[in-house]
Amino acid sequence: MEDIRLNTTVGSLRLKNPVLTASGTFGFGTEYEDFLDLNTLGGFIVKGTTAEKREGNPYPRLAETPSGMINAVGLQNKGVEYFCRNIYPQIKDKNENIIVNVSGSSIEDYCKVASMINDLEGIPAIELNISCPNVKKGGMGFGVNKDMAAEVVKEVRSVYKKHLIVKLTPNVTDIVEIARACEKAGADSLSLINTLLAMAVDAEKQKPLISTVTGGLSGPCVKPVALRCVWQVSHNVDIPVIGIGGIMNATDVVEFMLVGASAVEVGTANFVNPSVCREIIEGLSDYCDRHRLNSITELIGKI
Amino acid sequence: MKYQQDLMIEKKEFLNKNNFLLILKSRTSLPEILPGQFVNILVHDVADRLLRRPISIHDADYSSDTISVVVQKIGKATEKLSLVNEGEVLNVVFPLGNSFSVEEKRPLLVGGGVGTAPLYYLAKKYYERGIRPVVLIGARTKEQLFLIEKYSSIADVYISIEDGSAGEKGLVTDNSILQKEFSAILTCGPTPMMKAVNKEALKKNIPCYVSLENRMACGIGACLCCVSDTVNEGNVCVCTKGPVFDANDLKW
Ligand SMILES: Cc1cc2nc3c(=O)[nH]c(=O)nc-3n(C[C@H](O)[C@H](O)[C@H](O)COP(=O)(O)OP(=O)(O)OC[C@H]3O[C@@H](n4cnc5c(N)ncnc54)[C@H](O)[C@@H]3O)c2cc1C
Ligand SMILES: Cc1cc2nc3c(=O)[nH]c(=O)nc-3n(C[C@H](O)[C@H](O)[C@H](O)COP(=O)(O)O)c2cc1C
Numbered sequence A: 001m002e003d004i005r006l007n008t009t010v011g012s013l014r015l016k017n018p019v020l021t022a023s024g025t026f027g028f029g030t031e032y033e034d035f036l037d038l039n040t041l042g043g044f045i046v047k048g049t050t051a052e053k054r055e056g057n058p059y060p061r062l063a064e065t066p067s068g069m070i071n072a073v074g075l076q077n078k079g080v081e082y083f084c085r086n087i088y089p090q091i092k093d094k095n096e097n098i099i100v101n102v103s104g105s106s107i108e109d110y111c112k113v114a115s116m117i118n119d120l121e122g123i124p125a126i127e128l129n130i131s132c133p134n135v136k137k138g139g140m141g142f143g144v145n146k147d148m149a150a151e152v153v154k155e156v157r158s159v160y161k162k163h164l165i166v167k168l169t170p171n172v173t174d175i176v177e178i179a180r181a182c183e184k185a186g187a188d189s190l191s192l193i194n195t196l197l198a199m200a201v202d203a204e205k206q207k208p209l210i211s212t213v214t215g216g217l218s219g220p221c222v223k224p225v226a227l228r229c230v231w232q233v234s235h236n237v238d239i240p241v242i243g244i245g246g247i248m249n250a251t252d253v254v255e256f257m258l259v260g261a262s263a264v265e266v267g268t269a270n271f272v273n274p275s276v277c278r279e280i281i282e283g284l285s286d287y288c289d290r291h292r293l294n295s296i297t298e299l300i301g302k303i
Numbered sequence B: 001m002k003y004q005q006d007l008m009i010e011k012k013e014f015l016n017k018n019n020f021l022l023i024l025k026s027r028t029s030l031p032e033i034l035p036g037q038f039v040n041i042l043v044h045d046v047a048d049r050l051l052r053r054p055i056s057i058h059d060a061d062y063s064s065d066t067i068s069v070v071v072q073k074i075g076k077a078t079e080k081l082s083l084v085n086e087g088e089v090l091n092v093v094f095p096l097g098n099s100f101s102v103e104e105k106r107p108l109l110v111g112g113g114v115g116t117a118p119l120y121y122l123a124k125k126y127y128e129r130g131i132r133p134v135v136l137i138g139a140r141t142k143e144q145l146f147l148i149e150k151y152s153s154i155a156d157v158y159i160s161i162e163d164g165s166a167g168e169k170g171l172v173t174d175n176s177i178l179q180k181e182f183s184a185i186l187t188c189g190p191t192p193m194m195k196a197v198n199k200e201a202l203k204k205n206i207p208c209y210v211s212l213e214n215r216m217a218c219g220i221g222a223c224l225c226c227v228s229d230t231v232n233e234g235n236v237c238v239c240t241k242g243p244v245f246d247a248n249d250l251k252w
């Protein structure tokens, strides 16, 4: 019972509805199959995948903060080869828009992962996570410098032939400048925002609450920042934008679309309510009823 | 298969100052519940708290389709949970995690504090198999004990109280029952206690299974926040590969 009013597109990607799930919050999708039919989603984005296996950061990796959480998982994953061989065959038919989040610590790493994913027929797009530190440049994040961002996007673009989403970090002075650089380097769309750099302290023990001291903040507390970023970026680039950050319900999705998002990703909300995406999709149909919309896309960029 | 359901609070009872029992009723037949598994409870309207709260299953009864939990008031969400009323519903994701073995010939169950709670369902499983297990319970003071009579109906209960106000004085690892022979120790409680218990198991050259309480966000293996480092597999999720581990597999 697909509601065609919810159909939307992100460049060449056709989505049943604007609801995707955010990388790192939805496992490989199968973790959520007991709670919702994966095929009812607009699409889902699997865990951050790197060239080699990564153990991630030591425990504790999680702190709860007001209306949000800080994580320091550190890209724990079994590497791209394991994904292609063992995970992909299990999930490839679960949705037409399964997207792999590609992470790395050097341009070569990114390109290796992107070109391997390029060969997988059932994966129509990758999301390039440029929030990662560049080990060759002293650990500075690729996504915080417009030249470094452009370089990694350009190199990946040359090996990846399908839809290329570039995921932006909000931890920058001018997100529009980075967005434009990525567009120019060949991105097909942009997704934002990744987590905000943050920290939490245990006052009794007089210690940081997570092993790495700082981590990434997500959840409803970041939504106002995310809305601002999406609004700024979407009005300054010509490629579609996917909104991410603190989405908990259909109203939040509508807000992101109004400020310019063509689709959204739901992250932390999946932890709180594993069937939240079903409720959000239902809520969007209800919104279309109430506002007499023939297409949810009428909302995009109204503000 | 995991479920997300609104369970009705059939009963709420304070067991002592800080611990309370909730009996949660499902409208449909309970799935199989294994000893050591946990539920993830959404506590509503906790000022600015978002995540569910993982709580071990204390008992499950298929004839009434109820799950019981024992909760310790320790912070914002558990405080709020202590204020729920019978008849209200709680949104619960269950059953989660792996389980304790029920195949031991002569098991010693060791619980500390609220960690004693899940050992009831475990003891019951052994009792149903014709093995009356030994349950050793540790607490700081007599007032912190709960449901001792209930445990005594299906197990031989031994008690260690730090201040000596009941049972034997001292820690669980000082209890004389440890002189006896067992085939394995199954334990749940504060980490320092479980580590000390594991040392006793090593001395006896028997396996020790421990139940971990790592911080969790999703409880279903999706976020990788809850990991513990293991000897053979590196970081593994406590919510799916645990919470019960062979202590020898853990780097702790
Ligand atoms: C698998 C599992 C089973 C559990 N079973 C039970 C049970 O049967 N009964 C029960 O009462 N509790 C159990 N717990 C612990 C329970 O989940 C926490 O006590 C609860 O989430 C605290 O929530 P709060 O909002 O009240 O406390 P908060 O306000 O979040 O925290 C209060 C204090 O406790 C600390 N804290 C909170 N959670 C943890 C944690 N997981 N590990 C270490 N420190 C923590 C905080 O840092 C803070 O100092 C279990 C945990 C797990 C992972
Ligand atoms: C536990 C966790 C792990 C994450 N892992 C990744 C990742 O591997 N790659 C990535 O690009 N973003 C990752 N993110 C960021 C999310 O995809 C998303 O951008 C962010 O959480 C903001 O959305 P939210 O507020 O809806 O969660 C992760 C977030 C969380 C909470």
Ligand code: FES
Binding pocket: B215, B216, B217, B218, B219, B220, B221, B222, B223, B224, B225, B226, B227, B237, B238, B239, B240
């Ligand atoms: S709590 Fe999310 S993976 Fe265990």
